[in-house]
Amino acid sequence: MTEQIERNKMIYQENLEDPRWKKLRLRILRRDSNKCRVCGIESNLQVHHRQYHRYKVSGEWLKPWEYHPYFLITVCNSCHFHGHQQFPIPIKEI
Template sequence: MGRIKGRISKYRKTLQNDEVWEEARRKVKIRDDHQCRICGSKIGLEVHHITYYVDGSSIRGNELNHLKWLITVCNNDHKKIHKDLNHPLNPKNKFKQNGETYKGIS
């Protein structure tokens, strides 16, 4: 069963009220100049996990030590990233780029 439009996923719910995640999001948005790193939009911004694992260990809850694996994107580009397994920011792409070195594709 797919995600119901408008209903927050269980994963996203776990991020709510998470102080570590909120601080990581804030730092990433500042680094990325509060704009989508793909299209430059300043509307509908989200912070995307480029990967969830580093050296076989989950970064979940420890994002402040792995800011390079997070990037600011607009909600439209966030959807595109997850639909395209070859996108350089897709967590399943084994040739993914990190948020510090990613130059954009637009």
């Protein structure tokens, strides 16, 4: 099981280099005025998935760029880290 989790993390990291994700990421940053939606800082910004989606039948995860913008939010590195420490990211089967 741990091996599969590590494999999924590696695939996810590779997907973050995809031009489709980079395009959506820029769209979300612009939508959020290039500011962290939590603290308002304008540096070290990341786009956070507010929940992850997995297909019931196949078990495949959505690609980062396949999410509706509603499920994405701009946060700074610090708020992103602290958010993950405080709250688990919900996983929704679709």
